[in-house]
Amino acid sequence: MKNKIKVMLVEDHPEYREVIDLALKDEPGIELINQVGSSERALQILQNQLFDTSPDLILLDLNLPGKSGIEALPSLRSSCPGAKFIVLTQSNNESDVMRAIQAGASGYLLKSSTVNQIVEAIRTVAEGGALLGSGVANYILGNLQASLPREQLRDNLSEREMEILTLIGEGQLKKEIASHLDISITTVATYIRRIYEKLDVQNAPAAIAKAYRAGILPHEPTNDPPPKGR
Known part of the structure; x- marks a missing residue:
């Protein structure tokens, strides 16, 4: 049996914390191990190892009192290098989205x-x-301006890498890309790793952002929502 995904929530609104708590309480395979109302308290817990268990994933509100989530993110990552982060944001936090990426x-x-x-x-x-x-994807698709050397980046990517990058930009996950292209998930993961290396990025959102800024993916502002939950 797989271990549960251990989650920390950093959110200053009690009502929203309660919603997340109730949502995860009976969710199989996920455990909310602690919730705090500020980035300072989260850092204190992680840096001083106040709990026996470290989180696998941290849900981080960007608009926190005191040190904002975006300001605290580098320190939080350093304090808990094994954790992954999901940023909670508002639709108009455009600069924060890019800084979080x-x-x-x-x-x-x-x-x-x-x-x-x-x-x-x-x-x-x-x-x-x-x-x-x-809403975050919609911002990236509709508002970034081309500012990177398009041809240089485009020439660095093979036809298959461009194909996979495009599918990532459409919100598809590895297993969906593998099915779409009739290749293995392992092969998809290898291509994605090469894409990250060639674009000099750490993850898919950063790759998408860089590709749109460079104009190597279609840049057509739209009011329609992109694929849900991706």
Whole structure:
């Protein structure tokens, strides 16, 4: 039997913490091990190892009192290097989204996401995937301006790597890409690793952002939501 995904929640609104607590309480394979209302308290717990168990994943609100989530993210990652991070954000936090991407968070969700989307995000990121919530992805697709050398990046990627990068940009997970291309998940993972190396990024959202900025993926602003829960 697989170990449960141990989650820490860093969120200053008690009502939202209660929603997450109730959502995860009976969720098989997921355990909310602690919840705090500030990044300072989260850092204190992680740095001083105040609990016997370290989190596998941290749900982090960006707009926290005191030190914001985005300001605390590098220190939190350093204090708990084994943890993955899902950022909770508002649809108008455009600069924070990009800073979070650069800081290495693996998931980005709007606070308006459904409980099912949050649970799916936790499982996806814990399994090594990356995720963009609908409003966050919509921002990246519709507002980034081309500012990187397009031809240089495009020439570095093979036709199959471009194909896989495009599918990632459409919100598909590794298993979906493997099925779509009729190749193994292991092969998909190898291609994705090469894409990250060639684009000099750490995860899928950063790769998507860089590809759109460079213009090597279609850049067509839209008001339609992108694929749900990715």
